[in-house]
Amino acid sequence: MILDVGHGSAAVLIDEKEAIVVDAGSGDLVTETLERFEITEVRSLVISHRHHDHTSELPSLLSNPDLEIKQLFLNADPTRTPSTPFEEQLRAALNDSVRRSGTEFQQANVTLGARMSTARLTVEVLSPSVDLQLSGVDGETASGEVLHPHALAVVLRVSVENGRAVLLGADLDYTRFQELIDNDESDLSADVLVYPHHGGLSGAGSESAEEAFAGRVASAVAPDVVVFSNGRDRFRNPRREIVRGIRKATDAKPMRMVCTQLSKECCAEEIPADGRLDDFLASAGGATGKSCCGSMIIDLGGHEHLLPIGHKHLDFVLNTVGDQALCLGKSLLQGEEAEGDVA
Amino acid sequence: MSGIAGLPRVLGLIDDEPDLSSAIERRLSSFGFEVRLVVPSGPSLSETVTEVMDSAEAAFCDHYLSAGFKVNFSGAELVASLTDHGFPSVLFTGVLPKEQYAIRKNMASIPALLTRDGAEGLSGEPLVTALKESVSEVRDGNPPARRRGRRTPVTIVESRISGTERLVEGLVAGWGGTEPIDIPAELLAPPWCEDPAVAVGHTFFARINISELNPSRLFFDSFEEDPATVDELITDPVE
Numbered sequence: 001m002i003l004d005v006g007h008g009s010a011a012v013l014i015d016e017k018e019a020i021v022v023d024a025g026s027g028d029l030v031t032e033t034l035e036r037f038e039i040t041e042v043r044s045l046v047i048s049h050r051h052h053d054h055t056s057e058l059p060s061l062l063s064n065p066d067l068e069i070k071q072l073f074l075n076a077d078p079t080r081t082p083s084t085p086f087e088e089q090l091r092a093a094l095n096d097s098v099r100r101s102g103t104e105f106q107q108a109n110v111t112l113g114a115r116m117s118t119a120r121l122t123v124e125v126l127s128p129s130v131d132l133q134l135s136g137v138d139g140e141t142a143s144g145e146v147l148h149p150h151a152l153a154v155v156l157r158v159s160v161e162n163g164r165a166v167l168l169g170a171d172l173d174y175t176r177f178q179e180l181i182d183n184d185e186s187d188l189s190a191d192v193l194v195y196p197h198h199g200g201l202s203g204a205g206s207e208s209a210e211e212a213f214a215g216r217v218a219s220a221v222a223p224d225v226v227v228f229s230n231g232r233d234r235f236r237n238p239r240r241e242i243v244r245g246i247r248k249a250t251d252a253k254p255m256r257m258v259c260t261q262l263s264k265e266c267c268a269e270e271i272p273a274d275g276r277l278d279d280f281l282a283s284a285g286g287a288t289g290k291s292c293c294g295s296m297i298i299d300l301g302g303h304e305h306l307l308p309i310g311h312k313h314l315d316f317v318l319n320t321v322g323d324q325a326l327c328l329g330k331s332l333l334q335g336e337e338a339e340g341d342v343a
Numbered sequence: 344m345s346g347i348a349g350l351p352r353v354l355g356l357i358d359d360e361p362d363l364s365s366a367i368e369r370r371l372s373s374f375g376f377e378v379r380l381v382v383p384s385g386p387s388l389s390e391t392v393t394e395v396m397d398s399a400e401a402a403f404c405d406h407y408l409s410a411g412f413k414v415n416f417s418g419a420e421l422v423a424s425l426t427d428h429g430f431p432s433v434l435f436t437g438v439l440p441k442e443q444y445a446i447r448k449n450m451a452s453i454p455a456l457l458t459r460d461g462a463e464g465l466s467g468e469p470l471v472t473a474l475k476e477s478v479s480e481v482r483d484g485n486p487p488a489r490r491r492g493r494r495t496p497v498t499i500v501e502s503r504i505s506g507t508e509r510l511v512e513g514l515v516a517g518w519g520g521t522e523p524i525d526i527p528a529e530l531l532a533p534p535w536c537e538d539p540a541v542a543v544g545h546t547f548f549a550r551i552n553i554s555e556l557n558p559s560r561l562f563f564d565s566f567e568e569d570p571a572t573v574d575e576l577i578t579d580p581v582e
Contacts, residue, residue: 027519027554028493059516060495063548085546089496089516092546092569099570282488287556 004260004283007231008053015118024057044116048170050077062093073108169196193223199238214245232290262292275316351400359411370467406436423452450562454480492550
């Protein structure tokens, strides 16, 4: 499941009665989702990086007496100020979880995917590399670049036996994602791509560079579904040039783009209608009327479509949002012929 | 009409202001509920709980009861006690900021709270919605998401006195807002509640409904010290 946490990230991958949780970006939505699916054991809780939109639920998750978290993967970040209340709370909660559940605490890099995996969910850590982790956040590369937290974001590819896979792009920056694309040993192919940085800027530079980069990402992953874990907020994600780059790169392939919340780029006015695919799932936008797809189930098991009841999204967009919806593609190609690929 | 399916039909109304109670009675009656005014016969909370439960199936209760009744408890305490007895009830009140400390002490057991604007709203919908939520939480054990308590860290950043109330201000992990929340110091466990200034800078665990967006509706209970804080106390005891 990709959860609608607004601007942020949280994903829950369920294998029978245990789960892998990747990021914990808001309120208590991960907790509520685990409760709804009667999950009491988290095999691996992986935090891609230490920014608040990926960590805000982490202290309460670790403090939950009804939840056993076996392993926490959390990378060090010296740019965090240890004396802030949040860092104090994280320290208290992690120690509490270690005392109560024996949680193993370790840092994540490409060598540790197997440790995160469950019986049926195979995890590969695509980034950070060992070299990057040796430098660390705020450290320097051999070329003298000071590493931003996004450079060390943990990117995962999670697959099942039938070959279906999801790539969770975290907030990985342009340089590191380009290195992944250029590295022949990295298998980036996935049926579902959760696009990096909520569809926001990657650091590629100009608008045209962002568009070109998005196209290269989409070509390398070749997804059937692209998910933007975005908020209906001032960031206005996903960015127009990124959607355009993906659309152009995948023109020949039926592909669905979905957002957790209704971007202001698609519709500036409040829409009273509820676009959520599944109102059983907790969504941050559900309570505030901001959802587009809301939280969504991705069916890697192959029993259903990748995005069950995904047609509801198309109905919502066509009938309620209209031609300005970025995912329809009609408003993207200014000066070019609009192509109404609504697959 | 005979009320709304699935909800109690006979409602008790405890309010010492006749003008307000008649407005609420009229609105609830328009939905088909039978509304019975309950006048406490004595100052005791337990006797009033019995009187309410004997005369109705659910209740609406004003927070301020002392103007017209000779009682020594607040509506918040009455609703909390009714909740503890598995009896659905709704608390309504006037200006919330003035009363929030007394209400917050009991908020964990107040399943529905309406401000006077809500209670006198244009229609009775807020009243019925509040009753539905109370019944769902108290009778069916199914509170809405924003009423579910989560054990989470809370860091005390300030202590102060407001009127006669000793308060601490706490930053709550996982809550959507960023501002510190006023917490009655008596909710902290001893020795912290006796000298709340000592709690400043320390982190505790408490059960808090962190998905509630409205800070006035947050509840706090089951405070525990972070063991690291206790360790500090052992080496540097509170005087």
